[in-house]
Amino acid sequence: MLALHLLWVGLRVPYSVVFRRMQEVARFRDRGAAASHLESGRRSGAAIVEWVLRSSQEHDVVLFRGPRKGALEFVPALLHPRLLVEAAATDRSDPHYRGRPIAIGTRDGKRGQIVIIGDGDKLGVELR
Amino acid sequence: MSSRRFDLVSLGPIYALASFGVIAHAFLLAGAAVPSWIWLPSIAAALGLSTLRVRQVDEPTERSSLGAESAATRLETVLGVVLLAATFAALTYGAIATPAREWDGFVSWELRARVLAESLTLDQDFFRDPAVFGHTREYPPLQPLVLASIARLSGSFAAARLFFPILWLAWLALLERGFRAARVPSRWRGFGMCAAGLTPVLVDPTMGAVDSGFGELLCLFAWSGAAVGLLTRHGPLTVAALALTILAKPEGIFLSGIFLLTAWVSGNRHALGSALLGAGGAALLWFPVYTQLTSTTPTSPWLLVAVVAAASIALLASATWLHRRGTSPAARMGLVAAAIAALVACAGFLADSLGSQGGVLGLYLSGMDRAVARLDRLGEIGLAMLSTSLAPRHLGLLVAIGFALVVFAWRDAVYPDLRRLVMLGFVGLLAPFLLSPEPDLRHHVSSSLDRLLLQQSGAAWLLVLPWLYRATRPPAQPAGLVAGSTR
Numbered sequence: 001m002l003a004l005h006l007l008w009v010g011l012r013v014p015y016s017v018v019f020r021r022m023q024e025v026a027r028f029r030d031r032g033a034a035a036s037h038l039e040s041g042r043r044s045g046a047a048i049v050e051w052v053l054r055s056s057q058e059h060d061v062v063l064f065r066g067p068r069k070g071a072l073e074f075v076p077a078l079l080h081p082r083l084l085v086e087a088a089a090t091d092r093s094d095p096h097y098r099g100r101p102i103a104i105g106t107r108d109g110k111r112g113q114i115v116i117i118g119d120g121d122k123l124g125v126e127l128r
Numbered sequence: 129m130s131s132r133r134f135d136l137v138s139l140g141p142i143y144a145l146a147s148f149g150v151i152a153h154a155f156l157l158a159g160a161a162v163p164s165w166i167w168l169p170s171i172a173a174a175l176g177l178s179t180l181r182v183r184q185v186d187e188p189t190e191r192s193s194l195g196a197e198s199a200a201t202r203l204e205t206v207l208g209v210v211l212l213a214a215t216f217a218a219l220t221y222g223a224i225a226t227p228a229r230e231w232d233g234f235v236s237w238e239l240r241a242r243v244l245a246e247s248l249t250l251d252q253d254f255f256r257d258p259a260v261f262g263h264t265r266e267y268p269p270l271q272p273l274v275l276a277s278i279a280r281l282s283g284s285f286a287a288a289r290l291f292f293p294i295l296w297l298a299w300l301a302l303l304e305r306g307f308r309a310a311r312v313p314s315r316w317r318g319f320g321m322c323a324a325g326l327t328p329v330l331v332d333p334t335m336g337a338v339d340s341g342f343g344e345l346l347c348l349f350a351w352s353g354a355a356v357g358l359l360t361r362h363g364p365l366t367v368a369a370l371a372l373t374i375l376a377k378p379e380g381i382f383l384s385g386i387f388l389l390t391a392w393v394s395g396n397r398h399a400l401g402s403a404l405l406g407a408g409g410a411a412l413l414w415f416p417v418y419t420q421l422t423s424t425t426p427t428s429p430w431l432l433v434a435v436v437a438a439a440s441i442a443l444l445a446s447a448t449w450l451h452r453r454g455t456s457p458a459a460r461m462g463l464v465a466a467a468i469a470a471l472v473a474c475a476g477f478l479a480d481s482l483g484s485q486g487g488v489l490g491l492y493l494s495g496m497d498r499a500v501a502r503l504d505r506l507g508e509i510g511l512a513m514l515s516t517s518l519a520p521r522h523l524g525l526l527v528a529i530g531f532a533l534v535v536f537a538w539r540d541a542v543y544p545d546l547r548r549l550v551m552l553g554f555v556g557l558l559a560p561f562l563l564s565p566e567p568d569l570r571h572h573v574s575s576s577l578d579r580l581l582l583q584q585s586g587a588a589w590l591l592v593l594p595w596l597y598r599a600t601r602p603p604a605q606p607a608g609l610v611a612g613s614t615r
Contacts, residue, residue: 083260
């Protein structure tokens with residue numbers, strides 16, 4: 001049985017360990033972090049994250065609302081070093097949160113504070 | 129390489145990481161930033177502790193077949209080295225080529241490391257402000273701290289991720305040390321390193337793999353160290369490994385409980401004392417940090433000290449009393465039911481102390497009602513555990529070999545304490561699924577059991593390989609008939 005085990009794990013090395021890993025790395029590099037994490041399976045929202053990245057500075061706070069599950073779980077890491085903060089915890093009239101500017105964006109002719117909306121496997125965005 | 133010098137390689141990393149964890153947590157508790165120079169005392173401690181003699185170590189005595197099989201053995205060696213080298217190269221490439229590509233590795237473990245790389249302190253909004261979305265920020269910060277400090281020292285986060293393939297190598301060296309302590313011949317030690325090192329769920333590009341960024345590898349490394357400590361009755365190694373197990377992942381609490389239970393049932397007071405020192409000390413360092421990270425009302429440190437001290441005294445006193453009465457391990461297992469009842473009672477207290485709403489520990493510990501309600505699904509959970517653990521794509525044939533040994537080679541069983549550790553660890557995996565807050569139990573088992581099993585696979589190989597070796601070698605001939613015998 002040990003010989004069978006060794007045969008099984010040994011034969012897997014060229015394809016499962018080496019080739020599949022190289023494929024995965026190449027795919028990740030081609031697509032970028034946002035699409036790799038958010039456009040897989042049922043998840044979506046990479047375009048929103050990429051728009052927020054373009055619209056904000058690294059030191060900014062980006063607001064969110066919705067349950068901290070699903071696609072939204074990836075957003076703090078994708079936006080790092082920006083901080084993702086509950087919109088409800090901030091004051092609408094204050095352009096800062098704990099000394100950091102709140103990210104402002106322009107979309108469809110409207111300008112306002114960016115709020116990412118977590119909705120299960122999907123992401124949305126609104127400006128307030 | 130001499131045995132002592134090899135111990136620097138095989139045991140040094142576990143001492144260094146445990147020392148780093150203890151010192152770093154002392155800084156965190158003091159509310160200070162963790163300086164990167166603490167690697168210096170950590171490495172010095174590792175150098176010192178690695179020179180301590182490991183007991184029950186012996187070179188294999190059976191060398192008679194080596195000459196006859198030298199050509200085959202050389203081929204096996206070359207094949208094994210090529211496979212391990214190719215895997216190491218793939219893991220290294222996978223680790224440094226991109227940021228973490230798997231879920232928890234990306235959203236939790238690596239993000240916390242990147243935040244800490246900017247400033248090695250938990251006193252920042254990401255960790256302190258509940259309004260900030262910091263995924264599972266209450267998880268033990270040791271691995272993120274290690275990566276962050278290496279990133280600061282090297283100036284590159286990719287360089288820090290080299291930690292993962294190097295830790296995989298260190299784990300293999302640790303296993304080799306364990307096999308050697310178990311008097312497994314060198315050829316079989318090579319088999320064991322390949323069999324364990326190429327475990328599919330550890331080396332495939334998947335969740336929990338070496339380069340996935342998850343905490344599984346560190347937990348596996350620490351728990352394997354605990355198994356080697358138990359096998360060799362090596363106190364300092366047991367202390368360091370149990371401390372590291374607690375500081376590595378939340379599952380460390382569960383695994384440490386399994387170790388304490390094993391030592392208590394086995395009447396192994398030496399291991400029990402060492403484990404209490406390592407696990408209890410680390411728990412005292414980590415729990416206050418945990419309550420800070422869950423933003424719940426901090427539990428008084430004196431209350432924590434009192435609870436850990438009372439539990440330690442109760443365990444040691446009962447072990448001593450049972451030893452004097454000559455109580456058998458079987459009878460002690462009967463008493464375990466009472467211990468589990470006590471644990472259930474304690475879990476309520478711990479859930480309150482540790483924040484039943486905020487953190488992952490509280491969520492599990494407050495799940496006693498769920499566990500009772502799920503008792504009728506015990507068979508379903510057990511079957512799911514069996515099918516997952518026997519599926520070759522996760523652990524290869526490890527569990528199948530283990531079952532075969534239990535059924536067909538029980539009389540050749542080795543190392544009763546380690547056997548209990550592995551078996552209690554396996555059966556104990558029912559507990560997290562009974563307590564889990566996850567509503568879809570089937571999905572929970574299929575998505576996380578392979579990683580929970582992986583954490584214990586090193587300890588399992590340390591048991592299975594010597595047992596298999598003993599079961600398959602030809603029966604010893606009477607001493608007078610052995611060629612060259614001088615008797």
